[in-house]
Amino acid sequence: MTTAETAFRRKLERFVRLNGDELASLAELEARPRVIAAQTELVHEHQQDAQAYIVQSGWACAYKMLADGGRQVISFPVAGDFMGVRSIMLRTSDHSFAAITDLVVAEVTAPRIMRLFATSPRLGCAILWAASRDEAMVVEHLVGVGRRSAVMRTAHLFVELTMRLQLVGLADEGRFRCPLSQYLLADSLGLTAVHVNRVLRQLRERNLMTLRDGYLTVHDLPGLQRLAGHDSGYLDQATILEF
Amino acid sequence: MTTAETAFRRKLERFVRLNGDELASLAELEARPRVIAAQTELVHEHQQDAQAYIVQSGWACAYKMLADGGRQVISFPVAGDFMGVRSIMLRTSDHSFAAITDLVVAEVTAPRIMRLFATSPRLGCAILWAASRDEAMVVEHLVGVGRRSAVMRTAHLFVELTMRLQLVGLADEGRFRCPLSQYLLADSLGLTAVHVNRVLRQLRERNLMTLRDGYLTVHDLPGLQRLAGHDSGYLDQATILEF
DNA sequence: CGAATCGTTGAGGTCGCTCAATCATAGTGG
DNA sequence: CCACTATGATTGAGCGACCTCAACGATTCG
Numbered sequence: 001m002t003t004a005e006t007a008f009r010r011k012l013e014r015f016v017r018l019n020g021d022e023l024a025s026l027a028e029l030e031a032r033p034r035v036i037a038a039q040t041e042l043v044h045e046h047q048q049d050a051q052a053y054i055v056q057s058g059w060a061c062a063y064k065m066l067a068d069g070g071r072q073v074i075s076f077p078v079a080g081d082f083m084g085v086r087s088i089m090l091r092t093s094d095h096s097f098a099a100i101t102d103l104v105v106a107e108v109t110a111p112r113i114m115r116l117f118a119t120s121p122r123l124g125c126a127i128l129w130a131a132s133r134d135e136a137m138v139v140e141h142l143v144g145v146g147r148r149s150a151v152m153r154t155a156h157l158f159v160e161l162t163m164r165l166q167l168v169g170l171a172d173e174g175r176f177r178c179p180l181s182q183y184l185l186a187d188s189l190g191l192t193a194v195h196v197n198r199v200l201r202q203l204r205e206r207n208l209m210t211l212r213d214g215y216l217t218v219h220d221l222p223g224l225q226r227l228a229g230h231d232s233g234y235l236d237q238a239t240i241l242e243f
Numbered sequence: 244m245t246t247a248e249t250a251f252r253r254k255l256e257r258f259v260r261l262n263g264d265e266l267a268s269l270a271e272l273e274a275r276p277r278v279i280a281a282q283t284e285l286v287h288e289h290q291q292d293a294q295a296y297i298v299q300s301g302w303a304c305a306y307k308m309l310a311d312g313g314r315q316v317i318s319f320p321v322a323g324d325f326m327g328v329r330s331i332m333l334r335t336s337d338h339s340f341a342a343i344t345d346l347v348v349a350e351v352t353a354p355r356i357m358r359l360f361a362t363s364p365r366l367g368c369a370i371l372w373a374a375s376r377d378e379a380m381v382v383e384h385l386v387g388v389g390r391r392s393a394v395m396r397t398a399h400l401f402v403e404l405t406m407r408l409q410l411v412g413l414a415d416e417g418r419f420r421c422p423l424s425q426y427l428l429a430d431s432l433g434l435t436a437v438h439v440n441r442v443l444r445q446l447r448e449r450n451l452m453t454l455r456d457g458y459l460t461v462h463d464l465p466g467l468q469r470l471a472g473h474d475s476g477y478l479d480q481a482t483i484l485e486f
Numbered sequence: 487c488g489a490a491t492c493g494t495t496g497a498g499g500t501c502g503c504t505c506a507a508t509c510a511t512a513g514t515g516g
Numbered sequence: 517c518c519a520c521t522a523t524g525a526t527t528g529a530g531c532g533a534c535c536t537c538a539a540c541g542a543t544t545c546g
Contacts, residue, residue: 046476064386067472072386089368089375094382094477114368121361125332128371132332135378139337142385143307143315146433150502181524190389195502197526229310233289234337393534424492438534440494 006030007080007168008054012126014167022123025116029108030054036103043084043097050093051107052084058103059179063187064095073188074138076100076161076180080168085131088113101179136234145190148229153189154199155228158209162218163235178216249273250323250411251297255369257410265366268359273297273349279342286327286340293336294350295327301346302422306430307338316431317381319343319404319423323411328374331356344422379477388433391472396432397442398471401452405461406478421459 009026012018018026033056036042043050045064055077062074062083074095077083087093088110117124137160144153161178165171182200186193204210208224210217218224252269255261261269276299279285286293288307298320305317305326317338320326330336331353360367380403387396404421408414425443429436447453451467453460461467 064382066386066390070390072389074382074385086375086378089372090379090477092476094379117360118364125357129332132329135329135381136333136337138378138381138385139307139317142317142381142388143309145385146315146388147309147313182526183524187390192503193524194504194526198502201526233335234333425494426492435535436493437495437536441534444494 004030006054006056007170008056008082008130010168011080012130015129016122016126018123018126022120025120025123029112029116030056030106033104033106036099036105038099038102040103041096041098042103042105043087043093045093045096047087047093049091049110050084050087051109052082052088052113053097053105053107055079055081055083056104056106058105059100059177060097060103061100061184061188062095062097071187072190073184075134075141076188078161078165078168079170081134082108082127082130085113085127100184133235140234141188150189150191150195150199151202152228154185154191154196155203155208155224156230157185157189158203158211158216158218159221159225159228159230160235161216162221163232167235174218174221176216177214178211179214180211247273249297249299250413251299251325251373253411254323255373258372259365259369261366261369265363268363268366272351272355272359273299276347276349279346279348281342281345283346284339284341285346285348286330286336288336288339290330290336292334292353293327293330294352295325295331295356296340296348296350298322298324298326299347299349301348302343302420303340303346304343304427304431305338305340314430315433316427318377318384319431321404321408321411322413324377325351325370325373328356328370343427376478383477384431393432393434393438393442394445395471397428397434397439398446398451398467399473400428400432401446401454401459401461402464402468402471402473403478404459405464406475410478417461417464419459420457421454422457423454 004027008030009018009023012026036058042053042060057079060077060081060083062077064072064074066072077097083097083105084093113124113127116127140156140160144156148156162171162176165176170176180188182193182196185191186196189196191199200211203224206223207219208227209219224230247270251273252261252266255269279301285296285303300322303320303324303326305320307315307317309315320340326340326348327336356367356370359370383399383403387399391399405414405417405419408419413419423431425436425439428434429439432439434442443454446467449466450462451470452462467473
């Protein structure tokens, strides 16, 4: 079994030192990647016994639909993110997952992850740490939608994306792939696509960032952070708790 | 050691059958309750090595402050809720906790809960299940703030509170303690207190519910649920996953 | 009694929405 | 190769949900 340097491993190792056995377990977990076509729904809300997925490359989105046709995007999982850990604990998914771009994922079944907690508690703990970090992002998202203006919360989203992608080495140059349409952004930010368009224009005209043709260029990260009121505390924590 | 029927135990047993050893571990976890005065902050954002707390009675709130003085309430923990599990995994709290009323809590230290995962994995799993349910509530909260109108999301909050309190036996009569000021509600719902006032009036005039003098009276739960577009799926799940 | 907190109501303002049109790009079938 | 369609970005005009500011009443507490 190889122990490839996946994005997920890279992320975990940024915070925990994993030993040989743990790296082997992790590699085994990610061993059989699967390709999912863009626009495919991986998990549907209320689905029973859903799998979890470790994203190796591509972009996804987690969302909930409302009766009136509205959609709220919860998060945008990217390479290195573990989707659906919660679905496993709850036995049923509280929201849907879909692929935005083509996606390479490792499927993780419920029994497998449960076994992992028993056989490799430190690795299990690291996975819980990653899941907790994702929760903290949802909380920050809630804060944005509830209490920040449209411009601030849009800036905030892009600062967060930048930092997340930097962590897995996908945003080194201040310019990176970002395949989010203005409709998708709107449903994430609690705005309309029309208004997102105007907000993006503002950010462009203020020389902060430009989103174009599926690529984001960050012109002034400090400025963007200042505008967003971004506090990176919830993203980069100290090492996780050891058993 | 006694094995008192606490709200937390009641909640867990609604979903898992716990054996004698597990009940003993649980009782031991909740053995030394502590009283916290109303308006006290238990955990401050960014606090290192924060404890977790099992609420035995009273109301609390989890929230984040913004630079401009704004506040976003994340959740209202009540009896039976486990606050701060995430702070333990992250080693630092991503938000603050405060007591709304006088509060009786059992303090749980990080090492203790870690040990629990090793010695009593099924109980650990049950705790993770409860934490996952709380996350699902935060997600639902995000959906409300992002995509529901002020009236709908207010109705939604009260439907959810009603169902949570019913689970621990505190809302049997369709009337129960609810010590939430309109300011607190506003900061939870992403509205202003003035607007919350008008929304509450609407709900009252439509004969759906009345919030008065710290008590909520639900006149028409089905009507309230219909208005809220409430789907209880995320609250009452099947039994949790066994090891 | 004064101070503080909370609820209530009114008048007017604004941020973001709705509706609608235009343009660019890419894909599709004839 | 060229309609024809679909998707996404862009911009304008007008509107409405919710906010801001302000005042006042009720209750509690020192």
